[in-house]
Amino acid sequence: xxxxxxxxxxxxxxxxxxxxxxxxxxxxxxxxxxxxxxxxxxxxxxxxxxxxxxxxxxxxxxxxxxxxxxxxxxxxxxxxxxxxxxxxxxxxxxxxxxxxxxxxxxxxxxxxxxxx
Amino acid sequence: xxxxxxxxxxxxxxxxxxxxxxxxxxxxxxxxxxxxxxxxxxxxxxxxxxxxxxxxxxxxxxxxxxxxxxxxxxxxxxxxxxxxxxxxxxxxxxxxxxxxxxxxxxxxxxxxxxxxx
Numbered sequence: 001x002x003x004x005x006x007x008x009x010x011x012x013x014x015x016x017x018x019x020x021x022x023x024x025x026x027x028x029x030x031x032x033x034x035x036x037x038x039x040x041x042x043x044x045x046x047x048x049x050x051x052x053x054x055x056x057x058x059x060x061x062x063x064x065x066x067x068x069x070x071x072x073x074x075x076x077x078x079x080x081x082x083x084x085x086x087x088x089x090x091x092x093x094x095x096x097x098x099x100x101x102x103x104x105x106x107x108x109x110x111x112x113x114x115x116x
Numbered sequence: 117x118x119x120x121x122x123x124x125x126x127x128x129x130x131x132x133x134x135x136x137x138x139x140x141x142x143x144x145x146x147x148x149x150x151x152x153x154x155x156x157x158x159x160x161x162x163x164x165x166x167x168x169x170x171x172x173x174x175x176x177x178x179x180x181x182x183x184x185x186x187x188x189x190x191x192x193x194x195x196x197x198x199x200x201x202x203x204x205x206x207x208x209x210x211x212x213x214x215x216x217x218x219x220x221x222x223x224x225x226x227x228x229x230x231x232x233x
Contacts, residue, residue, distance in 0.1 A: 035221065035222070037224075042226075043154075043207055043209075043226070043227045043229070044224065044226045044227060045160075045209060045211070045224035045227075046224075047221045047222070047223060047224075050221050091159065091160070095222075103150055103162050103165055104150070104160075104162070104211075104222060105162075106159045106160045106161075107159065108158075108159050109159055
């Protein structure tokens with residue numbers, strides 16, 4: 001079974017609008033971390049936001065917020081006030097276990113295109 | 117923020133040659149680094165976990181004799197693709213875990229594009 005599922009291969013959003021990128025995860029480990037990364041065409045992986053499984057509040061970083069719904073095992077990324085520079089591939093990732101190798105498992109990604 | 121560098125950024129080589137890729141943590145010490153591979157239009161796949169001063173841990177299906185990993189210091193891990201073949205052409209990315217107070221993240225290097233002719 002997929003540990004990280006991103007069901008939206010591609011998304012379009014108009015500039016200045018908000019967009020939600022979906023991510024669901026599957027784990028039986030009570031301790032885990034969820035990450036979102038942005039990968040522009042240059043290939044670099046840019047860290048956006050992190051949510052720990054025990055965090056009480058949803059994570060926020062500037063225009064990025066993570067809608068963490070633990071019971072539903074979802075960790076959607078919300079980008080507010082989209083900008084043309086937000087056009088990129090976005091990956092959701094999970095780290096299982098407290099320390100547990102710290103390796104990340106990635107979803108298949110969502111290609112976001114911001115339009116004028 | 118923490119910076120991870122990779123060298124070279126891209127390399128073209130002939131089939132049968134070996135290629136070494138370096139991954140450095142520039143402003144922090146990383147006891148553990150990770151090597152990923154990404155084919156076009158696909159996600160990142162973990163190849164191995166590189167541990168400073170000990171042997172790397174390889175993921176299932178990754179040939180340890182083909183992808184040699186050395187983590188000789190707290191700031192440097194190297195991946196050597198031995199006897200490279202065209203099917204090894206890919207985007208190779210390293211990362212290192214960084215603690216951020218109560219949180220954490222993994223910072224990634226800029227990646228190395230390998231083309232084997």
